[in-house]
Amino acid sequence: MTSPITIGQLAKATDTKAVTIRYYESVGLIAPATRTQAGYRLYTEQERDRLIFIKRARHLGLNLDDVKALLGLADDNNAPCEQVDSIIHEQLERVRSRLKDLQQLEQELDRLERCCQADTVADCKIIESLSR
Amino acid sequence: MTSPITIGQLAKATDTKAVTIRYYESVGLIAPATRTQAGYRLYTEQERDRLIFIKRARHLGLNLDDVKALLGLADDNNAPCEQVDSIIHEQLERVRSRLKDLQQLEQELDRLERCCQADTVADCKIIESLSR
DNA sequence: ATGAAGGTTCTAGCGGCTATAAGGTCAACC
DNA sequence: GGTTGACCTTATAGCCGCTAGAACCTTCAT
Known part of the structure; x- marks a missing residue:
């Protein structure tokens, strides 16, 4: 105490x-x-x-709404676990989806980074690829 | 035209x-x-x-500041490529760092998701692990 | 008694839009 | 020529999760 x-x-x-x-x-x-x-x-x-x-x-x-929901569930011992599970599960799905996007982004940036050996913007493949 | x-x-x-x-x-x-x-x-x-x-x-x-910088560089053919490269490189680093974080997060969420087989919040390992 | 380190409320700002309101313009149809 | 409806205009506020600042009050140590 x-x-x-x-x-x-x-x-x-x-x-x-x-x-x-x-x-x-x-x-x-x-x-x-x-x-x-x-x-x-x-x-x-x-x-x-x-x-x-x-x-x-x-x-x-988790965003604050989800946190609030979890707190509410945590306060009620009789609440079904399902809702907790689904908050976690959905977050996992969001994270996996974001991971996929980021991995693709990494590849693109990596490719871009490698492709430019120029001195000035005039010959820069990065700028070229953004302008097309 | x-x-x-x-x-x-x-x-x-x-x-x-x-x-x-x-x-x-x-x-x-x-x-x-x-x-x-x-x-x-x-x-x-x-x-x-x-x-x-x-x-x-x-x-x-890229954020709008970086985009603005790239546009400025693209407009000047004589600008050195370096600055373009470094914007891309730093973004790649940010993406990689974010990837690392997200991968760890995925593991944590995955572990959490597996660990709960309870019916009610009273026995829920997820809630328990958040409360400790 | 004074000053520093805490506390209080309120308002505004971050990024990158998005939504809403209240109005002006334009082309097409009757 | 009148009306509809799609488009345009500006201005303002909201989203999320804080963060920063101003202006003030309280507590504690010296």
């Missing part, structure tokens, strides 16, 4: 920025914090855990 | 949207178009070619 901490301390503890925490509150990702008499936000371990959860989910590339 | 076309026709010809073309003008990527008496923008093949150039460069994932 540790005592409540300020937003700056929570930020440090979770490697987030204070502004980001306030932003999360403003978009409903975390509940409005309790306040000191002076209006300072106060947090407990519960909020710290929630923030860590958010960080991990964001690290998976 | 074809006659000048309107923004909508240019948009169709280059598979862009008219708003995007106006946006490019507003950020200085293309020069202000000549206008009819009524104020309609008019374009020639020159602008069409420039727009196609922009599209190809954007397709390589």
Whole structure:
């Protein structure tokens, strides 16, 4: 049982920025914090855990809507796992699709990079290939 | 020698949207178009070619600043090729770095997806792994 | 008492568009 | 000549996930 901490301390503890925490509150990702008499936000371990959860989910590339959905599901032990699975699955599909695109892009850029041995733009194959 | 076309026709010809073309003008990527008496923008093949150039460069994932730089270089036949090369090279590096990240992400998501065989959130390994 | 390091709210900005509103123009048809 | 509908114009706001800045208040150590 540790005592409540300020937003700056929570930020440090979770490697987030204070502004980001306030932003999360403003978009409903975390509940409005309790306040000191002076209006300072106060947090407990519960909020710290929630923030860590958010960080991990964001690290998976999930957008804030998905994170919010996951948080909602996590809060309800009886919720079916399906919805969790499908959020992860869809993210995996998005990542794979993006990977495909990027791999193709890498090839194109690699080919472009190799093809130009000119000195000036006049003979540059890269510019040529962009102009056609 | 074809006659000048309107923004909508240019948009169709280059598979862009008219708003995007106006946006490019507003950020200085293309020069202000000549206008009819009524104020309609008019374009020639020159602008069409420039727009196609922009599209190809954007397709390589380059941002508008890089595209602008490339356009500037393309306009000057005596410019050294180096700068073109370095824009492409840096983009390739960015793409490769992003690829690395995404590949790692794919693994993580794949592992997560496999690990959950539960029915409800209470036993869900995904939620567990996000909460720790 | 003072100064630094924290906290507060509010507003605006990033990139690259996209959407909406409220209006002007043009060509075709009746 | 009047009307429709497709096109054009500008201006403004919104998207996402923060980030930066201004202007101010509170806390703590010296």
